[in-house]
Amino acid sequence: MRELTFREAVVEALDIAMQRDPKIFLLGEDIGYYGGLFQATQGLMQKYGEDRVMDSPISESAILGAGIGSAIVGMHPIVEIMNVDFMPVCMDQLVNQAAKMRYMFGGQMKIPLVIRTTCGAGRGGAAHHAQAIHAVFMHFPGIKIVVPATPYDVKGLLFTAIEDENPVLFIEDKMMYNVKGEVPEGYYTVPFGQAVIRQKGKDVTIVATLRMVHKALTVAEEMEKEGIAIEVVDPRTLCPLDKDTIINSFKKTGKLVIVDEGNRVGNFGSEIASIIAEEAVEYIQAPILKVTAPHVPVPYSPVLEKEFYIPNEERIKKAVYRVLEFS
Amino acid sequence: MAVEVVLPALGLTVEKGTILKWLKREGDIVTKGESLFEVETEKVTTEVESPASGILKKILIPEGIEVPILTVVAVITKQGESLPDKYDMMGIQKPQKKEEPVQIHIQEASFSMSSGPGEIKALPAARWLAKEEGVSLSLIKGSGPGRSILLKDVKSFLAKEAQRGPKILITPTARKLADKKGIPFTSIQGTGISGRVVKADVLEAEARFKLAETRPVPTSVKPSGLSKYKLGQIVPMSSIRKVIAKRMAQSKFTAPHVYFFNDVNMEKLLALREDVVTDLEEKEGIRISINDFFIKAVALSLKEYPILNSMVSGEEIRILPEINVGLAVAMENGLIVPAIPKADQLGLVEIARYRSDLVERAREARLTIEETERGTFTISSLAQFDITFFTAILNPPQSGILTVGKVEERPVVRGGQVMIQRMVRQGLSVDHRIIDGAVAAQFLQSLKKKLENPYSSFFSIC
Amino acid sequence: MKVAKELLLEMLKKMLEIRYFEEKVVDQYARGAVPGLAHLYIGEEAVAVGACMNLTDEDYITSTHRGHGHCIAKGGELKPMMAELFGKKTGYCKGKGGSMHIAAFDKGILGAMGIVGSGGPIAVGAALGIKKQNLDRVVICFFGDGASNEGATHEAMNFASLHKVPIIFVCENNLYGISVAQHRHQAIKDIAVRAAGYNMPGVIVDGMDVLAVYEEVKEAVKRAKSGKGPTLVECKTYRFRGHHEGDPNMGLRYRTKEEIADWRRRCPIETFKQKLIKQMVAKKKEIDEIEEDVKRRVEEAFVYAMESPFPDPEETLEDLFA
Secondary structure (H helix, E strand, C coil): CEEEEEHHHHHHHHHHHHHCCCCCEEEEECCCCCCCCCCCCHHHHHHHHHCCCCCCCCHHHHHHHHHHHHHHHHCEEEEEEHHHHHHHHHHHHHHHHHCCHHHHHHCCCCCCCEEEECCCCCCCCCCCCCCHHHHHHHHHHHHEEEEECEEEEEEHHHHHHHHHHCCCEEEHHHHHHEEEEEECCCCCCCCCCCCCEECCCCEEEEEEECCCCHHHHCCCCCCCCCCEEEEECCCCCCEEEHHHHHHHHHHHHHCEEECCCCCCCCHHHHCCCCCCHHHHHHHHCCCCEEEECCCCCCCCCCCHHHHCCCHHHHHHHHHHHHCCCCC | EEEEEEECCCCCCCEEEEEEECCCCCCCCCCCEEEEEEEECCEEEEEEEECCCCEEEECCCCCCEEEEECCEECCCCCCCCCCHHHHHHHHCCCCCCCCCCCCEEEEEEECCCCCCCCCCCCHHHHHHHHHHHHCCCCHHHCCCCHCCHHHHHHHHHHHHHHHHHCCCCCCCCHHHHHHHCCCCCCHHCCHHHHHCHHHHCCCCCCHHHHHCCCCCCCEEECCCCCCCCCCCCCCCHHHHHHHHHHHHHHHHHHHHHEEEEEECCCCHHHHHHHHHHHHHHHHHHHCCCCHHHHHHHHHHHHCCCCCCEEEEECCCEEEECCCCCCCECCCCCCCCCCCECCHHCCHEEEEEEEHHHHHHHHHHCCCCHHHHHHHCEEECCCCCCCCCCCCCCCCCCEEEEEEEECCCCEEECCCCEEEEEEEEEEEEEEEECCCCCCHHHHHHHHHCCCCCCCCHEEECCC | CCCCCHHHHCCCCCCCHHHHHHHHHHHHHCCCCCCCCCCCCCHHHHHHHHCCCCCCCCEEECCCCCCCHHHHHHHCCCCHHHHHHCCCCCCCCCCCHHHHHHEHHHHHEEECCCCCCCHHHHHHHHHHHHHHCCCCCEEEEEEEHHHCHHHHHHHHHHHHHHHHEEEEEEEEEEEEEEEEHHHHHHHCCHHHHHHHHHHCCCCEEEEHHHHHHHHHHHHHHHHHHCCCCCEEEEEEEECCCCCCCHHHHCCCCCCCCHHHHHHCCHHHHHHHHHHHHHHCCCCHHHHHHHHHHHHHHHHHHHHHHHHCCCCHHHHHHCCCCC
């Protein structure tokens, strides 16, 4: 099968979707002529015109609102918030309006809106262009959240997001845009709420998101040589969350490490740990560890960002060794 | 002209040194040759003298810093001279604290199971399994970090327990109590879930024992025929009596009793005893009795029919691992049944010694609980009374009890001839829940055979 | 008057509906029967009615926390509206929204919002969607002087003007953002001047005159439909009661009795009634009949609401996702 980069998979998905459905239009900052800051909408404006690929003023609330309003009246907008760091600027539109309008109006309307955004540190983006705050949005009922980790998944999940008639927050890890993987041609969907076990193992379960999935796999491969079998679970969507796969994997191993690039407090891992403590407590053989960014904003200096802030293989290994002390 | 003060070369092999102490402060007047600072190297501590006179204008290297030799450590200027700019930039800031190598202060690898002294640290999976199996965590040694109890610790404990014998279900509280009181709980019948031994069971076992712990009975074998009760008297039950009453009733009404009898020709056995009793008494210092033969014969028969050496536990039949034959001893206030342990493996003389000692101490109320609780089968003899045969209630939690009546001369028919033979009628009560008629019959038959053919049965003893 | 009689009477009827509906809420609220908050439109009826008279069921509006007026003017029915206020299952939002979040999608009411200023971007979005689908419709975004200071409002106006979407921004300047008078919360007196900042026309209109509002918005609708983009219509109006029910003494903490009395003398309904009679468009009897009918229907709606059941507790979990 041919290989595409993560970025190419996104472009292809948008292209195919726009071809199939004339109601889809894109709106975001620099997505048109520039092709998107990360080139994820490259060539689309040239192909579909300014009317369908709209460069937006720097107005996140207007972008979100435009998406919400036009979705309600029959369009299928895919808006982009350039970095998830900017989401707080239009937080009201996202969590108070988009997430709640269907519910508080008693189900009268559907909001088939996709909000694409990027996350991730590693490029010196510093405090305002490198965060991974996806877990925050889990707290608001009414938003679906997608965290793809492979080119195959990003394309299939994006199609699913577009088909979904609810607001979907689609998070692309900017550090993965160049990652290559097998991507089938044409149209296919990857279901929401279905985690995937990237690697099977019986000793320790690692649940990882976005780029961290690959770090976990690297660690799993290395530790395999030491005779340690790690099971790596990729949830793929945070909402809906595939609790069953995670819990069943955990029951096998009794030892859990969660790797997520968010800050420490209120990390995605916190929610997983809570779920395990509630629904699988009798299987807990060791403390549940989270490997996360420290609880500080993203620092600028590469030494700080890369060696301390971003969860790395060493820290994941350390956590694995730690839980294995209890076996 | 500013003069540099350097860390001088301190020896052929010394490459660096640490300034221990500045003996002069910035701004002080110094004279050439005066000691300026102390330096420490791996070899030695030295004082370094000032190379010039003037003002110690700036100290560039503070105390505590290790620098290579020939490093400029201070600058001396003349009175009124200003410090050349370049020295402003030189020098190392005294570090606030020694930075640890990027030690992850991120808590992910830290695990502090903080708990108070005496608190048991156990991982949830370990706790769960222990609870399921009715094992007290206080019995398990933790091998995890901070001496925490891991799942594998509980598993290995359970495996060891299983090796020791059939799985004993006992609640942690009961176990603690039983250990404390020295009661072997393996023989206590459990009334808890799935036949678990619970605290009440332990207390009753103790009570049963205590019941006999009254005034010692006078050494005469026959207890006095005179009753201590009077007509019209109302005797409140002591708590011990209540317990026994309850247990007796429970035994009778829980286990459907069924009774079998046969008559045993005691001629050969009595003759054998006649033969050896005096010699053995001389040699071994113990007088063997007919009861000893019965004990041994029963033990051997139980070996053949282990179902009679068992107890019911919930929905399980537990064939007990040892054959401990108890002998019922009449006491003032009731019956006590010390048991001869592993009677199938003991020689007749050993059995006699045990029997003698246990009965003596029983009458003196000096038995241990263990001695009364370990029994797996009971022999009750009323041979000294004028009782031909009688039925007995099972001694809970046992499944069988043998009654022995009086040995007496009776006319029997053998080969068409009437003969006078010394006979005894023995009775067997069994728990019909688990012991069927055929087995009981076979047991009794086998027992009779042994008693009637003592030479071949007991050939392996002594 | 250039406007047809039916239309005029319809305007009167709608204003009366709003007035009687709101008065009913006042009464019920005082009796402690309304769970939650109520922000009443009494005094501002001319704005909602004048504006919405230009719209059909297919056009859209976004509303504010003070949304009863907009919803009734746009065609929201009294019964499901009343039921929603009382949290009943038969309410427009199945009891999930309440006073501040009334919506009637089939009537083009995209919803009252509890967040001040949040309606703007959504209204602009709806207008964008209309434009893209080449539908002959418009969106009216109602917002107040308070909302005119929210960032989202500015983003919305800029975006709307940039893309010339078919929207009319109707600003109800009732001179107060809760308790803070306009001169204390913005440097300008006429919000309409901000329109220039977005290169769109801004007009000022007497918000107590339903016909004036009607005419002005009519122009704006025409403009919008012809693809010329948005207009900002500032209606000078006044709410007779406090910010919300519970604001003591009709807002006397921050307003004067005289000011309130002045504005009350200009009541949009009374003045309109007078006008109709004076200009011999309708007789007093006709007007009275209309009023009686409205009274009765509001009462019916109230009874309907009272008799309607509450939603089942399990419904709490419904309608999150499609």
